[in-house]
Amino acid sequence: MYTASDLKKGLKIEVEGSPYIITEFDFSKPGKGQAIYNCKLKNMLTGTTMNRSYRSNDKFEKPVLEQKTIRFSYENSGHYIFMNEDFEEVIVDDDVLGQNKFFLQDDMAVEALFYNDKVIELELPNLIERKVDNCDVGAKGNTAAGKVMKPAQIESGYSLQVPLFVNAGDIIRIDTRTGEYADRVRS
Numbered sequence: 784m785y786t787a788s789d790l791k792k793g794l795k796i797e798v799e800g801s802p803y804i805i806t807e808f809d810f811s812k813p814g815k816g817q818a819i820y821n822c823k824l825k826n827m828l829t830g831t832t833m834n835r836s837y838r839s840n841d842k843f844e845k846p847v848l849e850q851k852t853i854r855f856s857y858e859n860s861g862h863y864i865f866m867n868e869d870f871e872e873v874i875v876d877d878d879v880l881g882q883n884k885f886f887l888q889d890d891m892a893v894e895a896l897f898y899n900d901k902v903i904e905l906e907l908p909n910l911i912e913r914k915v916d917n918c919d920v921g922a923k924g925n926t927a928a929g930k931v932m933k934p935a936q937i938e939s940g941y942s943l944q945v946p947l948f949v950n951a952g953d954i955i956r957i958d959t960r961t962g963e964y965a966d967r968v969r970s
Contacts (some may be wrong), residue, residue, distance in 0.1 A: 784842055784843065784844060784845065785788070785842065785843040785844075785845060786839075786841070786842055786843075787802060787818075787837045787840070787841045787842075787843075790805060790808060790822060790843075790845075791805065791808055791822050792805055792806065792807065792808045793805060794958060795827070795845075795846055795848060796824075796843040796845070796846065797843065797846040798824065798835075798843070799829055799843065800877045801826055801827070801829075802826075802827040802828065802846035802848060802903070803818070803824040803825060803826055803827060803861050803895060804824070804825050804827055804865060805822050805823070805824055805871070806823045806824070806825050806832065807823035808820070808821070808822055808823075809821040809822075809824065810822045810918075810962050815900065816906050817838045817839045817840070818838070818839045818841050819836055819837070819838065820836065820838075820839070820841075821834070821835075821836050822834070822835050822836075822837065822839040827846075827896075827898065827904065828898070828903055831857035840866055846898060847898070847899070848896055848897065848898055849897040849898075850853050850870070850894060850895070850896055850897075851867060851894075851895050851897060852868070852892055852893070852894060852895070853861070853865040853866060853873050853892070853893060853902075854866050854890055854891065854893075855869050855887045855888065855889065855890065855891045855893065856872075856889070856890075857889075858884075858887075861876070862874050862875070862876060862877070863875045863876075863880060863884065863887070864907070864935055865866045865895070865902075871969075873895070873902060875895075875902045875905065876953070878905065879903065879905060880901055880905060882941070882962055883905060883907050883959060884939075885909075885940065885968050886907055886913075886939070886941070886957065887939075887941040888911070891907070891908075892908075893905050893906060893908075894906040894941050898932050901920075901962070907959040908939070908959065909957060909958060909960060910956050910957070910959070911956070911957055911959055912954055912955070912968050913937040913938060913939070913941075913954070913955060913957060914937065914938050914952065914953070914954055914955075915935050915936070915945070915949060915950070915951050915952060915953045915954075915955055916936050916938050916951065917934050917935070917936055917951050918932045918935035918936065918949060918950065918951055919934060919935075920947060920950075927960070930933040930946065931946070931947055932944035932945060932946060932947075932964075933945060933947055933949075934947075935951075935955075936948060937955075940961070942962060943957065943962060943963060943964055944954075944963070945964045946967075948965070948967070951965075952966070954966075954968040954969050955967050955968060956968055957959055
């Protein structure tokens with residue numbers, strides 16, 4: 784169990800039966816009375832945020848969260864099937880994955896955060912390598928303005944901006960946290 788003095792940015796607490804993470808935190812001590820802890824909380828299930836103020840005598844439950852490594856197996860009409868270390872299937876819905884569904888590969892190991900035996904968050908490796916399926920031909924000139932980019936699409940259908948020197952068939956590295964081009968691995 785947490786007390787208000789334990790509150791800090793990044794701490795996960797349970798409020799009204801749902802897990803929340805503190806995204807912003809501010810402490811103030813008025814001249815008289817108790818200290819006030821102002822928090823911006825993000826619901827880990829729905830993604831909604833709310834602002835709450837707490838007093839120093841408030842207490843919070845610790846959510847029962849479990850981190851496990853699971854491996855991607857296959858996709859079945861919007862449901863993504865993973866295997867845990869006991870070879871049991873773990874089903875993850877499309878809304879939990881978001882754009883990460885474009886970066887999955889067969890047998891890819893990912894870190895899953897479970898709440899009440901349900902996956903609420905997936906963390907992929909930071910960098911992945913994918914083949915460019917198609918992209919525009921880079922036009923010469925107009926490179927004095929800095930980094931000039933063009934649209935490209937990888938095998939899974941994900942579109943991103945790449946530098947002019949990247950061509951169809953090249954293997955590129957993508958940052959899964961941002962979904963942006965990181966570098967070219969090979970042509």
